[in-house]
Amino acid sequence: MDNITRRDSGMLYISDEAVYNEQKRARILTQKLNTMDRSDYEGIAEVIRELFGRTENAMVNPPFYCDYGNHIFVGRNFFANYNCCFLDVGKITFGDNCLLGPNVCISTAGHPVHPAARNTLYEYGIDITVGNSVWIGANAVICPGVTIGDCCVIGAGSVVTRDIPAWSVAAGNPCRVLRRITEADRELYYSGRRADDEALSAMREKWASGDGIMYPTAP
Numbered sequence: 001m002d003n004i005t006r007r008d009s010g011m012l013y014i015s016d017e018a019v020y021n022e023q024k025r026a027r028i029l030t031q032k033l034n035t036m037d038r039s040d041y042e043g044i045a046e047v048i049r050e051l052f053g054r055t056e057n058a059m060v061n062p063p064f065y066c067d068y069g070n071h072i073f074v075g076r077n078f079f080a081n082y083n084c085c086f087l088d089v090g091k092i093t094f095g096d097n098c099l100l101g102p103n104v105c106i107s108t109a110g111h112p113v114h115p116a117a118r119n120t121l122y123e124y125g126i127d128i129t130v131g132n133s134v135w136i137g138a139n140a141v142i143c144p145g146v147t148i149g150d151c152c153v154i155g156a157g158s159v160v161t162r163d164i165p166a167w168s169v170a171a172g173n174p175c176r177v178l179r180r181i182t183e184a185d186r187e188l189y190y191s192g193r194r195a196d197d198e199a200l201s202a203m204r205e206k207w208a209s210g211d212g213i214m215y216p217t218a219p
Contacts, residue, residue: 007089012112012122026051026069034063053091060084061102067109075132080104089125090144095132101156106142131166132216140175150216151181166216 004022006013013019029051036043041059048058051069058078064085066072071088075096082102086092090108108125112118126144130136134148137156142148147163154160155171155178164170168177187195195203 007125010090010124010126012124014121015123023067026066029069030063030065033060036062038062071108074098081138087125089123090127092128092130094130095134095150097133098130099135101136101138101140103139104136104142105140108144110144137171153181 001011003013003016003019007019029047033044033047033051036047038044038061044062045059048060049055051066052058052072052074053070054073055078056074056076058074060080061082063083064080066086066088068088071090072086072092074094075098077097078094079098080100081104084100084102084104085106087105087107087109092106092108106128108128109123110126111123124144128142128144129147130142131148131150131152133151134154135152136142136148136154137158139156140154140158140160142154142160146160148154148160149164149166149168151167152164153169154164154175155169157173158171158175159173160170160175162174164175164177167181169179169181170177172178187200189195
């Protein structure tokens with residue numbers, strides 16, 4: 001079995017010449033992306049459409065780094081802030097309306113724990129899945145094999161090593177669920193602060209119309 005087949009099957013594989021050749025496309029496109037005029041929003045969006053395996057209305061603030069690009073699948077209205085890094089050996093899949101803060105690292109890649117195995121140069125990639133309407137805070141790290149459920153908030157600086165259930169606020173190293181997200185959170189925005197009346201009026205209009213902010217129903 002060749003190493004590309006092994007890699008795509010989630011098995012141990014070695015980064016041989018064929019694997020490196022597949023990465024050249026991403027290196028060319030990320031180089032282009034990271035040296036573009038930062039105000040060329042349409043040009044940036046076009047490069048992201050070419051780089052990612054699936055995207056609709058995605059926006060990424062350069063610089064951005066990834067291994068392959070075509071192993072990244074994002075839903076509608078995806079946004080990643082500055083200096084995010086996706087090691088997409090395995091597939092990285094996002095639902096709709098997901099937001100990433102700066103310096104988020106999403107890594108499907110890993111190496112064996114024992115040095116005897118690790119020094120053979122075998123490595124692996126295990127898929128990562130993120131649901132709809134998820135916000136991942138700055139400097140968070142998402143580790144191989146993790147699934148994050150719909151409507152979660154992952155706190156800044158978290159290291160996510162295990163699955164996070166839907167509608168959770170989770171944070172820490174290792175990341176753990178702090179509490180559930182409830183209807184009481186709807187009109188709040190930071191540390192118990194309530195949105196002002198003008199903002200609330202505008203938000204209520206959007207909620208009533210479903211204008212681009214649909215999200216899964218709470219379980």
